[in-house]
Amino acid sequence: MGEKEYLVSVITPFHNTKIEFFKRGYDSLKRQTLGFKNIEWVVVVHNSDDSYADAVRKLTKEDxxxxxxxxxNDKRTPSSPRNYALTKAQGKYIAFLDSDDFFTDDGLKEVVEGMEETEADIASFRAETLPEDETVIQAIDTRARFDQTVHMLEFKKGDEKLNDLIYAGGLTIWSKLIRRDFLSKYNIGFSLDMKYGEDVCFSMECLGKAKKIIILPQTIVYVYFMNHGSLAQDMNHTPESLLKLASDFANIFDVTAKGGFKLEKLAWPVLGYLAEMMAITPGLDDEFRKRIYDLMHKYFxxxxxxxPDAKFFNAQMAEHFMKRARMIILGEEDNDEMAKSSLLPILLANADTEYGQRYGFxxxxxxxxxxxxxxxSDYSMYRPLIKLMTRIGESNLICKEKVVAYSSKLCPDGGEFLVPQTAPFVSVYQNVLIEELKAARYSTFLAIESAGESGTIRFNDGALLHSVADTVLAGIRKSDIYNSHARSTENKYGTITAPESVLFKNPGEDLRYAKLLFALADPDVSQIIVPFTVNILDMVRFLKCMWEMLVEDIASGRVSEVSGLAEGRRKELSKLLKPSKRxxxxLRTIFEQGFENVLPKIWKNLDLIISxxxxxxxxxxxxxxKYIGSVPLDYGYLGIAEGIIGKVSAPGENTYIIMEKDSFLEFLPEDSDKDKTFIASELEISKHYxxxxxxMAGLYRYRSGIIVEATKIQDGQTYVRYCYDRKDVVTVSGVSINTLSLRQAGKKIDEEAGMITYDYCLFANDKKNxxxxxxxxxxxxNYSAKLVQEIAEKELSKVIPSYGRARKAGKIDKIRIHFLPSADADIVKGKAPKPIRIIHASSDEKLFKTYRLYEV
Structure with missing residues (x-):
């Protein structure tokens, strides 16, 4: 009996995709009006854990x-499984379906009918996008340039109008149906040497060799699921990956030109993107720039x-693409700093807002x-506008993009400021997190949590009250990063130890026990990501108190009542925790020996902590x-609710390289009474700004309150050190102390008083002056308050001359010293300590009274 003849072979590369997404594509194939029996689905499970292969087989076993x-194999792109599938496919036509996407019910039937009628080699149809949530940026523009008022367009090889297909959105392979005998005749396959754009290169080679092509402008066939883990969302590069990106772009340009197509509408936006990436990639030295120049200069x-056209690029945007690409890739001089910065895209995107019109963006x-x-500007300028947005539902006041969330921030005046977040703004943070997860050798202990949407305020403009962390985690909630314990060791990279629900707490819930439990159960953790080092300290304090219960739960494969979780959640998590007496x-052996260097003992593959x-x-x-041993501590990013300011220069360093990812940064001298600002390349070393x-979220020339010190300018990059936040400055009788000065004095107190400070807080007591x-x-x-007082008086007078003058003139009294119970007193077995809250300077009398209770 011969092989069954299929009309269409649908090729799907599968790599560790959530089965619920894969099933959505499977169900869409079964609903095809073309007839499921006329479709061959070729699924290549590529470098995936065995559990995924088993799940795919189980789902489709009846068909x-x-x-x-x-x-x-050792390949990390879909090219290899797609090529393999092409050798197995038997259908008359070939279609491509990614493992988390799906087809519309009538789509394939309409395209096959067009192919049969015209005997074309290739059909190009339409695709719609389905964002995972509203914070996902539309990375692929599927709009079209060609005539959309007709059902079908038919072109022969060399037709000038085919150039309307030559742009990024028109070259996706999942918007094509191709004759299999055509691919065989020309031996067309996917390049195994390309990391970026191998599908675009495949499409260009097909379009260049096809004798007849049809376009179905009104036929929507494909639904592209846009998730936060997609390679298309990846905006973070190293110098090495940028060089590879340039090399692959060159390959695409060559294939496009060889096919007789015009390059401009494809190449200029691609070169503009490459230039943007070069501008924000740390460590891109002259050698890498020269190598990228060598690859790209011939195309210019x-x-x-x-x-320009009416849909994709106006004249100003077109000029920006060309100007920026020439300047950054070719190194052409341009005295206009705006062309070098990320400011122009911000102004272009928001020119039609009421704020943008007022100031002529x-x-x-x-x-x-x-x-x-x-x-x-500062928070006081935006408060009235944000009140209109949140309470009335006004839009287009300060930003064109829809605000998806607001984060609450305490201001120096003691009031609240709601910081707006839009999808492009949040995507920068999401891409940073995804890139860090993907860089891990094995699994990541992600010690972050979100409030989720339970009990969360939703404003009248539809936005949620969410911290940036809330929005970022909500954005990747459906991505396949969870449950590293469900994977074998070699497939744990890009995953986190916690089940999904452990990162999203209900009001009043403490998830520290659950997060730590699943992390301890996974011996293959190679990376820890924690917001701040205070959270690591809190985690170890918690572990010292609760380790015996945690170990018992791991042995028995349960989440016990001591976790403090609600009964329903506790039972749900118990089902996911595999018992492991070994x-x-x-762990018991490790903890019984003490907690010195404990983290690398718990996780022998631990090679990085980002905090x-x-x-x-x-x-x-x-x-x-004393807990992390020799594991490198990477301070990650200097970021606040309003934007990311810089990336740490190297693990172990406390300096940051200024980066402008979708933000434009200026610097105002710390004590200046003028509004003159400087850009990063103009900063004066050792000066504070x-x-x-x-x-992109609607803040323009916004005073962040963050004070940094410029430490060096090297290879076109500016390095800064974080100093303090203006909201943490406290004042008594006109004398102000910031937390940088306080830290400097504290260091001397520890040295000269023979103590190690675990935590501290400075209160401004106006009543006692x-x-x-x-x-x-x-x-x-047995610490001496009098000795500490003498040291503090001496050091504060040294680092803050106005303090010394005020003390000498009798304007303020001596600083008073109080000792709180030691950190050791917090460690009580079986009783979880409360998380540490950082307040190092305050004039809040209520908080002051709380601390006064502990005075010795």
């Missing part, structure tokens, strides 16, 4: 027309100008014009060294 193949010589072409026309025994540890966290960063932010310093030592001891 003879579903062919499952297993392919394990053959490209004509990018002509559309007519601003230089940074100096922006600085002249648009005033410096792992429990390992912000400068500024207010510096005191905690020093303390965690306030960071001024303009972002003095500052009061509360110190929590790491260990109990």
């Amino acid at each position: 003879d027309n579903v062919k499952i193949y297993i392919l394990n 010589g053959i490209l004509g100008p990018l002509e 559309g007519s601003i072409h230089k940074v100096v014009d922006y600085q002249k026309k648009v005033p410096l 792992r429990a025994k390992e 912000a540890g400068s500024g207010e966290n510096a005191v905690y960063s020093r303390q965690i060294m 306030e960071v001024i932010i303009s972002n 003095c500052f009061e310093l509360f110190l929590k030592p790491e260990k109990e001891g």
Whole structure:
């Protein structure tokens, strides 16, 4: 009996995709009006854990027309499984379906009918996008340039109008149906040497060789699921990956030109993207720039100008693509700093907002014009506008994009400021997190949690009250990063130890026990990501108290009542925790020996900890060294609710390289009474500046309150050190102390008083006309308040001359010193300590009274 003849072979590469997404594509094939029996589905399970292969087989076991193949190799792109599937496919036509996408019910039937009628080699049809949630950026524009008023367009090889297909959205392979004998005749396959755009290259080779092509402008066939883990969302590069990106782009340009197509509408946006990535990639030195130049410079010589059109590029955007690409890739000089910055896209995107119209964003072409026309702003300027947005539902006031969330921030005046978040703004944070997860050798202990949507305020404009962390985690909630314990060791990279629900708490819930339990159960953790080093300290304190119960739960495979979780959640998580007496025994032995260097003992593959540890966290960063051993501590990013300011220069360093990912940064001298700001390349070394932010979420020349010190400018990059936040400055009788000065004095107190400070807080007591310093030592001891007072007076007078003058003139009284119970006193077995809350400077009398209770 011969092979069954199928009309269409649908090729799907599968790599660790959630089965619920895969099933959605499977169900769409079964609903095809073409007839499921006329479709051959060729699924290649590529470098996936065995559990996924088993799940795919189980789901499709009743269908003879579903062919499952297993392919394990050293390739990390879909090219290899797609090529393998092409050797197995038997259908007359070939279609491509990614493992988390699906087809519309009538789609394939309509396209096959068009192919049969015209005997074309290729059909191009339409695709719609389905974002995972509203925070996902539309990375692929599926709009079209060709005539959409007719049902079908038919073209022969060499037709000038085929150039309307040559743009990124028109070259996706999942919007094509191709004759299999055509692919065989020309031996067309996917390049195994390309990491980026191998599908575009495949499409270009097909279009260049096809004798007849049809386009179905009105036929929507494909639904593209846009998730946060997609490669298309990846905006973070290393110099090496950028060089590979340039090399693959060159390959695409060559294939496009060889096919007789015009390059301009494809190449200029691609070169603009490459330039943007070069501008924000740390460590891109002259050698890498020269190698990228060598790959790209020939194309600038053959490209004509990018002509503006009514849909994709207006004249200003077209000019920006070309200008920025020439300047950054070719190194052409341009005195206009605006062309070098991320400011122009911000102004272009928001020119039609009421704020943008008031200050003429559309007519601003230089940074100096922006600085002249648009005033410096702060939270007080935006509060009335955000009140209109949140309470009435107004839109297009400060940003064109829909606001998806607001994060609440405490301001220096003691009031609240709701910081707006839009999808492009949040995507920067999401891409940073996804990139860090993908970089891990094995699994990641992600010690972050979100409030989720339970009990969350939703405003009248539809936005939620969410921290940036809330929005980021909600955005990747459906991605396949969870449950590393369900994977074998070699497939744990890109996953986290916690089940999905452990990151999303209900009001009043404490998830520390559950997060730590699943992390301890996974011996293959190679990376820990924690917001701040204070959280690591809190985690170890918690572990010291609760380790015996945690070990018992791992041994028995349950989540016990001591976890503090609601009964329903506890039972749900118990089903996911596999019992392991062996792992429990390992952990018990470690904990019984003490907690010095405990983290690398728990996880022998641990090779990186990412946690912000400068500024207010510096005191905690020093303390965690005894727990992390020789594992590198990477301070990650200097980021606030209003934007990311910089990326740490290297693990172990406390300096950051300024980066402008979708934000434009200016710097205002710390004590200046003028509005003159500077860009990063103009900073004076050792001088302090306030960071001024303009972002995609509607803040323009916004005074962030963050003070940094410029430490060096090297290879075109500016390095800064975090100093303090203006909201943490406290004042008594006109004398102000910031937390940087307080840390400097605290270091001397520890050195000269023979103590190790575990935590501290400075209170401004206006009633007693003095500052009061509360110190929590790491260990109990007979510490002298008088000695500490003398040291504090001496050091504060040294680092803050106005303090010394005020003391000498009798304007303020001596600083008062109080000792709180030591950190050791918090460690009580079986009783979880409360999380540490960082407040190192305050004039809040209620908090002051709380600490006064502990005065010795």
